[in-house]
Amino acid sequence: MIKLDRVGKTLGRTRVLSDFSLCVEKGKITCIIGPSGCGKTTLLQLMAGLEQPDTGRITGTEEARVSYVFQEPRLLLWKTVAQNIAFVLQDVVTPARRQELIKEYLSMVGLYEYRDSYPKALSGGMKQRLALCRAFAYPHDFLLMDEPFKSLDTPLRLGLVRQVARIWQANPQTVVLVTHDIMDALLLGHRVIVLSARPAAILDDIRIDVPLAQRNVVQEPLPGYHARMLAVLEAENKKSFPNL
Amino acid sequence: MIKLDRVGKTLGRTRVLSDFSLCVEKGKITCIIGPSGCGKTTLLQLMAGLEQPDTGRITGTEEARVSYVFQEPRLLLWKTVAQNIAFVLQDVVTPARRQELIKEYLSMVGLYEYRDSYPKALSGGMKQRLALCRAFAYPHDFLLMDEPFKSLDTPLRLGLVRQVARIWQANPQTVVLVTHDIMDALLLGHRVIVLSARPAAILDDIRIDVPLAQRNVVQEPLPGYHARMLAVLEAENKKSFPNL
Amino acid sequence: MKSSSSLTRGLAPLFGLVIFIALWQVASGFYNHVILPSPSEVARSVASLTIDGRLWEHARQSIIRGLTGFGLAVAAGVPLGLLIGVSPLLSNIFRPLVVTLQVVPLISWLLLAMIWLGFSQVPAFVVFVTTLPLITINTVQGVKNIDLQLMQMSVVFRISRPRVFREIYLPQVLPYLLAGVSTALGTTWKAVAMAEFLSVSQGIGARMALARINLETADLFAWTFILIGLGLITDRLLTYLVDKRLRHWM
Amino acid sequence: MKSSSSLTRGLAPLFGLVIFIALWQVASGFYNHVILPSPSEVARSVASLTIDGRLWEHARQSIIRGLTGFGLAVAAGVPLGLLIGVSPLLSNIFRPLVVTLQVVPLISWLLLAMIWLGFSQVPAFVVFVTTLPLITINTVQGVKNIDLQLMQMSVVFRISRPRVFREIYLPQVLPYLLAGVSTALGTTWKAVAMAEFLSVSQGIGARMALARINLETADLFAWTFILIGLGLITDRLLTYLVDKRLRHWM
Amino acid sequence: KDANVKKQAAAAPEKIVVQAPLAPPTAPLYKILKDGQVNGVKVELIVYKSVEEATTRVVKGEADLTVLPVNVAAKLYNKQADISLANVSTWGILSLVTTDKQVQNWQDLKGKELYVGAQGSTPDVLTQYFIHKNNIQASEVKLAYLSSPEIAQLMINGIVKYAVLPEPQTTQVLMKNSEAVVARDFYTDWQAFEGGAARLPQAGMVVRNEFARTYPKALSDFQNAYKNAMEWTVASPAEAAPLVESNMSMPAAVFVKSMERTHLTFATGAQAKGDVNTYLARLLDISPEMVGGKLPDEKFFLTD
């Protein structure tokens, strides 16, 4: 269990988090949804240990092996697609297993035929898929994802969402998923946390007990939940953008 | 009218377009939707004159003043938010008008209070909004947008979509909008073009005659069209990713 | 990383200095002081140069000559580097020129410079030809690493060429330019001393020549340390200015 | 930009060269050939140096000395630059050292180098101390411009320090390093000639000293052009290697 | 007995290491090298390029004999180097050269710019001496410093009109610029001021005292060989010229011509003592740093 206890964080002169507390349950998928600029990325960076809280404490992350899909692809331009994956695997798995993992996950995101291309020859969505692939391939106890499905068309997005669900079912890990898409949250979240505008506060904390496998994909998933989240977000948004 | 006539384009060793023809109508919003990596960005770059076709011809773009929301924010890190807008306005409008435009459009995307921040202090979605704002503020006859609403939460996204519709209604320009979100396409497109996987071919060409103002936002917009597009895209996607 | 206490910041180089001086003191015991004077002899020499005003008299001239040459090199090297970086044609014409400036040794320049420019301009000229390539080549490398995405953006929004140079190229070339300026600034003091050594009778280099002929090795060392001081001061000054000006976006 | 025809690429510098030689021919008419020999005299001198084997005999020694010093400078300068760039503490210790290397003029080194190393090592040593700062400072600047996002990524995926250095730092430092190597390579030939001029009896610089004492200006020019040739060849070689190795991701 | 054996073995060194610059007094050394050995002992010649290179070797004891300007020898001696003056070979190789026929006397230089090799060197100080002796104020002649080869080049091209030059640069200038003439010969002028018998001792050889003590025989053999070689060189410069041309890259014609103005005569340290003391005393008056602050004592001169 990852526990944020009355965490405060200021970046530059911006107070991003103030007295923020949250428990992320082990072996569950927690989705975070909230207005642009509210502090979601900052939250993930804190959990990953990339930033230190100014006040308060974060516990439960010490031992965990973390994998992270950053909001930007963060690829090594001087390595090929396959080498970008190999880069994170090199010290943790055997060479043979590495080749297997690369093949398996690159195929999953549809990039295996591009394994020898350099990132500059990839489209925006392909870069995003490569970043996703890297995080999945890396052995981890704890997966952080910052808008992993952006720049992907709807069927591919849904396909990858279903894939994540399947991977999780085979091996239930702790996952924190930041997304702007309510559908993603409803398809994957055991729990969805809706944040307010900066400084982030928890507006709504929704537990969804429907098993992942039973969530309907083609139709709007879980209509009641969807409307509820949309309503919360819309009200919050009205405050910041009264004219839109 | 922008006309692509049997255009062929190879990037590196990848054949992206082959014998591709398309007419973009003047004063209408044309949406382009299609699988990741199919050639949408390449298409916009050709229309903007940033790439030249290997074969075939592109006409109708000669005189036009083009504005472009790139797939990446492409901000100047050494200029503040306001200066990034001023950068493109400097030679085309008077200083007084420049200040007005900056204020108007920065307020629209909710960044006016950040006008003196540098891009590195912005979140992913805020950078995206700044890029959007720059393209809107720049006087243009022809607007190209490559996934302009990504990294934004649903209400903000819908708000900005509505704003684009209003701006267009006040001053109907030629717009080409690349998006992965069927909802965006249905809310804004006079015409939606669905592309196949690479090399891009037109799978479906949908004209939507419902006036923009009448398209419903909160409910799923235009149910019939939505299902039709999703079906086309899903079929296409199945070919590339049979296992997803 | 910036938070390492200012105490350790100050102590580390001091510590190195102490070790260095101790080693030097020991070494100087093994040699005649014509070859290797002891630290105290050199310190005495620095002190006497400072007290009788010779230090400032000659250093002033060297500084003026050095900064003149350096300033001209920056003024010429940056545009030259931008041009070479932008145009393969100009690169073909000017790059050999830059290499030539860089490769031709001082003695080959000396006579031509004296005939063309006269005696007193030689040190500034030498600094110019020595530092120009450092600045130019770094600028070229900077231009080669310009972000093409931003270039495309400027093309779409029809930014004029001069503005693209000023607002897109220069800021991106800046880190490279700083490397060039930083190396050039150090080299300046060496070059000016060398040129004065060979061609004039005033300035730090000229005094070094005199000290050498008189086998006053302590004086030679003293002037060398004065040069090092000059180098360290200008290096710090540069670092300070850069930090102050550019912190916010780098 | 790469597509400019290879015809114009070849012709442009040739054209510059022709103009330069014409100007030189005219100018040499105004001066005694001891001051400014004509192009044909210099050409004759180069030819005779080549034919009787002196060219290769001395150039070989200069090249070996130059490359030794340059190689050592790269081998030491890159790690040093990485360390200075990474650690503010090490920066405080080593940066003054680098500035010192850069600022101390040849004549001061000469003295120390002669005591420590003996004469024959002086040219390589001079090249080393002259080029090390160029490489180090560029590397430092490169490290300062490392992408922090990629650093974070490496931290999350627990990449070991040596691998971060090799696979994250080095590739990003490379463009800066290239600027450093490019300036250093040019400077190498100048420094080796200068050092030979002052300290040894074999090599290009030593022959220049001899030519100067004997007022054989045509020979002095001939050796200068040989140096320029050496500079241009190594510069082209470097550009070629870089293009070949790094084209795909830059 | 042991000491005796040692002495016997020590009577002949393995080789004699001689240091010399690329200058006229080195020519006889090439003759010695060509002949091979000095009484069975090999001679190794190191050509040095700068005075500090030479002094470094002297102080470190890496050369047995070193050709040095006399004042530098005194300076080293005064700074505790363990050496003494073995011989003096070069007696005046400096001239006042001009392309201006009007200038025939030192007095005529008033208001002119006179080019002199390195500041603080012998040419500089001797020039100052003559200016002083001719009752000219230091401010009346502007001295400009540049290395001798460069001055020569500028003079050949008529850019420099008045210069103090050593051999062989004087000869080169005279050969390449027909306007140029020697206005004053330093050697003769020195005699004019210091008395007819006074000679101008400019360069000689110092010996490492350790070497002189251990191998007196080898040293005196060398001195003799050097003396003979020098006399041969002076007597038949045309025969010496090819040696100089191949070893010192100096054109034969230049060498032969320059020997006319180069006063090469061998004198042992003891023989030269009077002249050296006078010379150093004058230098001391003008610029004490040039001789190391004081006149060297008796031990400076190697006893025969």
Ligand SMILES: Nc1ncnc2c1ncn2[C@@H]1O[C@H](COP(=O)(O)OP(=O)(O)OP(=O)(O)O)[C@@H](O)[C@H]1O
């Ligand atoms: N510089 C390049 N060199 C080689 N191939 C390239 C290059 N740029 C793009 N491509 C290839 O061209 C194809 C189309 O790229 P494009 O960026 O147009 O796709 P897209 O439709 O915009 O995709 P996305 O929705 O993921 O952004 C891709 O398969 C990509 O691999």
Ligand SMILES: Nc1ncnc2c1ncn2[C@@H]1O[C@H](COP(=O)(O)OP(=O)(O)OP(=O)(O)O)[C@@H](O)[C@H]1O
């Ligand atoms: N380096 C920084 N310096 C100053 N302010 C910063 C910095 N980084 C982020 N901020 C500010 O912190 C706030 C939260 O940023 P964060 O990136 O966590 O937002 P987010 O919720 O991820 O938004 P988005 O959905 O748009 O990515 C923003 O208002 C931003 O302006």
Ligand SMILES: [Mg+2]
């Ligand atoms: Mg974010």
Ligand SMILES: [Mg+2]
């Ligand atoms: Mg794209």
